Amino acid sequence: MRDIADRMRLVRVLAAARPLPLALLTAALLIQSMIPAATAAALAFLVGELGEAAEQGTRDVFAVAIVPLAVFAAVLVLGHLAEAVVTPLEQLAAARIDGRHRTEVTRLVAATDTIAAVEDPKVQVLVRQALADRSRGYDRTPADGALAQLRWAARLVGAAAACAVLASLSWWLVPLVLLPAAANRMIRTRDNLRLIGHWREATEGELHADVWRNAAVSPAEGKDVRVFGFADWMVDRMQDHIRQANHGLWRHVDRMLRRSWRHALIVAAGLVPAYVAVAVSTADGRATVAVATAVLTAGWSLFLVLGPSSDMYDIASGIRVLKATDELRAALAERAPATRGELPPPDSPGPAPLVRFEKVSFGYPTTGRAVLRDLDLEIRPGELLAIVGLNGAGKSTLIKLLAGLYRPRSGRITVDGVDLARLDPDLWRAKLSIVFQDFVRYRLTARDNVALGQAHLPPDQRLIDAAAASAGLADVLDRLPDGWDTPLSRSRTGGVDLSGGQWQQVVLARALYAVRRGARLLVLDEPTAHLDVRTEFEVFNRLAANRGETSVVLISHRLSTVRQADRIVLLDGGRITESGTHDELMALGGTYAEMFAIQAERFRRGHDDRIEEVTPR
Numbered sequence: 001m002r003d004i005a006d007r008m009r010l011v012r013v014l015a016a017a018r019p020l021p022l023a024l025l026t027a028a029l030l031i032q033s034m035i036p037a038a039t040a041a042a043l044a045f046l047v048g049e050l051g052e053a054a055e056q057g058t059r060d061v062f063a064v065a066i067v068p069l070a071v072f073a074a075v076l077v078l079g080h081l082a083e084a085v086v087t088p089l090e091q092l093a094a095a096r097i098d099g100r101h102r103t104e105v106t107r108l109v110a111a112t113d114t115i116a117a118v119e120d121p122k123v124q125v126l127v128r129q130a131l132a133d134r135s136r137g138y139d140r141t142p143a144d145g146a147l148a149q150l151r152w153a154a155r156l157v158g159a160a161a162a163c164a165v166l167a168s169l170s171w172w173l174v175p176l177v178l179l180p181a182a183a184n185r186m187i188r189t190r191d192n193l194r195l196i197g198h199w200r201e202a203t204e205g206e207l208h209a210d211v212w213r214n215a216a217v218s219p220a221e222g223k224d225v226r227v228f229g230f231a232d233w234m235v236d237r238m239q240d241h242i243r244q245a246n247h248g249l250w251r252h253v254d255r256m257l258r259r260s261w262r263h264a265l266i267v268a269a270g271l272v273p274a275y276v277a278v279a280v281s282t283a284d285g286r287a288t289v290a291v292a293t294a295v296l297t298a299g300w301s302l303f304l305v306l307g308p309s310s311d312m313y314d315i316a317s318g319i320r321v322l323k324a325t326d327e328l329r330a331a332l333a334e335r336a337p338a339t340r341g342e343l344p345p346p347d348s349p350g351p352a353p354l355v356r357f358e359k360v361s362f363g364y365p366t367t368g369r370a371v372l373r374d375l376d377l378e379i380r381p382g383e384l385l386a387i388v389g390l391n392g393a394g395k396s397t398l399i400k401l402l403a404g405l406y407r408p409r410s411g412r413i414t415v416d417g418v419d420l421a422r423l424d425p426d427l428w429r430a431k432l433s434i435v436f437q438d439f440v441r442y443r444l445t446a447r448d449n450v451a452l453g454q455a456h457l458p459p460d461q462r463l464i465d466a467a468a469a470s471a472g473l474a475d476v477l478d479r480l481p482d483g484w485d486t487p488l489s490r491s492r493t494g495g496v497d498l499s500g501g502q503w504q505q506v507v508l509a510r511a512l513y514a515v516r517r518g519a520r521l522l523v524l525d526e527p528t529a530h531l532d533v534r535t536e537f538e539v540f541n542r543l544a545a546n547r548g549e550t551s552v553v554l555i556s557h558r559l560s561t562v563r564q565a566d567r568i569v570l571l572d573g574g575r576i577t578e579s580g581t582h583d584e585l586m587a588l589g590g591t592y593a594e595m596f597a598i599q600a601e602r603f604r605r606g607h608d609d610r611i612e613e614v615t616p617r
């Protein structure tokens with residue numbers, strides 16, 4: 001029953017191919033599957049007419065044969081026509097079915113509010129399965145399964161037609177040929193499914209080999225490979241993995257080859273008795289030569305129709321992908337987004353929010369270790385708040401919680417008094433603009449890279465220019481061959497690669513563009529780590545002067561930048577341990593003052609002034 005339900009699911013998937021191509025494809029497959037039986041009938045017609053003409057002594061054989069020959073030719077032409085259209089129609093249907101499926105899966109995953117779900121290793125495996133990731137051994141898609149299902153149904157019709165031809169001589173010929181043909185198919189299907197199991201295991205193992213294969217040929221590792229001379233060592237590793245991975249597969253293939261005689265035996269077991277029976281009937285005069293011809297051809301065609309094909313594999317694999325999609329949907333359903341509302345109209349953003357972290361504790365689901373412990377923090381409307389702390393203190397984590405990418409384990413974050421967990425994520429994120437520490441370098445044009453800051457709105461070149469000027473990007477743009485239209489990747493035609501610092505300016509421009517289009521809380525997580533001291537100083541002066549009513553949260557290791565903030569908080573041991581202006585914290589004489597003193601001393605001696613290089617006692 002479950003098998004039938006799964007098959008029906010595949011049939012429903014076919015609807016995405018749209019009615020006309022689906023109808024044409026079904027007709028073409030039916031014609032194709034009927035060709036063997038139709039050929040048998042047409043041959044019988046020809047032989048019968050010729051036989052009758054011979055009995056009557058007709059001289060003009062051509063006149064007698066012309067009609068059966070025309071029928072025979074029509075069958076062959078129809079078969080060729082069907083064959084010619086099947087492949088393009090299947091490709092069209094597959095593109096539509098898989099296109100819809102992949103879009104659904106992509107939307108499903110991208111629509112989750114938090115990234116905790118997407119980081120779950122189980123969910124990542126399900127995403128790869130649901131997207132039928134070929135590089136991971138999922139080599140069949142829902143379209144492959146659905147189309148195979150259609151082909152299989154057409155084959156059954158073809159088999160029924162061949163059985164009808166057999167039954168025209170005698171009903172018992174049907175089970176005599178059909179049973180061995182069906183047994184032959186079952187054995188082949190079982191062997192093939194086992195082969196697939198071994199092949200899948202081999203693919204998992206081959207992924208290990210891939211690590212070495214890719215490392216051996218990639219330019220990134222190429223430097224080490226050559227300098228340390230471990231190319232042979234890598235290739236040996238790769239081959240070891242390949243041998244181990246494929247051991248089971250090769251043994252199974254060997255076994256299948258040795259046993260291939262079984263198929264010849266089964267075919268003989270089905271056809272020989274039937275052919276003998278037909279020959280005897282014809283010799284006795286109980287059957288005409290025409291019927292005998294039809295039966296001989298139809299018997300063979302039954303084996304052809306039910307013969308080896310990849311349909312069963314395609315069907316099983318297609319169902320596997322659909323089941324993975326169901327599991328993915330269920331896994332993500334627990335974290336379904338809150339009801340979504342209308343985004344605020346652009347350029348009427350409202351005031352900056354008051355954000356409060358109230359006794360927030362958090363640890364990443366993958367490790368469980370507590371990163372934040374009962375943390376209290378207020379981000380006041382319009383203030384420039386700096387967060388400092390040593391490496392790993394949890395600063396970026398705090399920002400991810402603020403963006404709603406993770407939910408606190410306990411405590412809550414409120415926005416103007418409303419729990420963030422109850423806010424529409426789209427509405428909240430429209431008010432936020434963040435430069436993440438590990439920002440992404442999109443291989444798009446410079447304009448698109450900035451306009452992504454508010455991708456749901458048509459780009460506004462005036463605001464893009466203004467954001468670029470604030471981020472200090474103007475000089476970089478002047479040097480791009482096509483200005484704003486230059487792709488920011490050398491792998492694209494006419495594209496260029498930017499330096500780390502230049503990229504940081506692009507990403508800053510993106511965040512500032514979002515602010516100009518309505519975001520009211522700007523978060524900068526190490527936004528200037530790659531910038532030289534002078535550029536950083538200029539960017540920050542401009543930012544501090546032009547931020548208007550927007551609140552700014554700045555995370556930086558450079559305390560010389562941080563000191564410009566309205567308020568500085570120190571994150572230590574998962575809590576805020578110090579809070580105040582630069583002068584207040586210096587007067588307090590705590591950890592911040594100690595870090596600042598060490599940095600200032602190092603700066604005086606000509607070293608850089610970043611926290612991670614110094615740890616207070």
Ligand SMILES: Nc1ncnc2c1ncn2[C@@H]1O[C@H](COP(=O)(O)OP(=O)(O)OP(=O)(O)O)[C@@H](O)[C@H]1O
Pocket residue numbers: 364366367371389390391392393394395396397398437
């Ligand atoms: N996705 C993640 N899964 C598991 N642990 C994580 C993840 N991201 C960060 N961590 C861990 O959480 C802790 C805090 O990391 P976080 O990046 O918030 O620190 P940080 O203060 O921003 O550090 P830095 O100054 O180096 O940027 C670290 O121990 C880190 O290893």
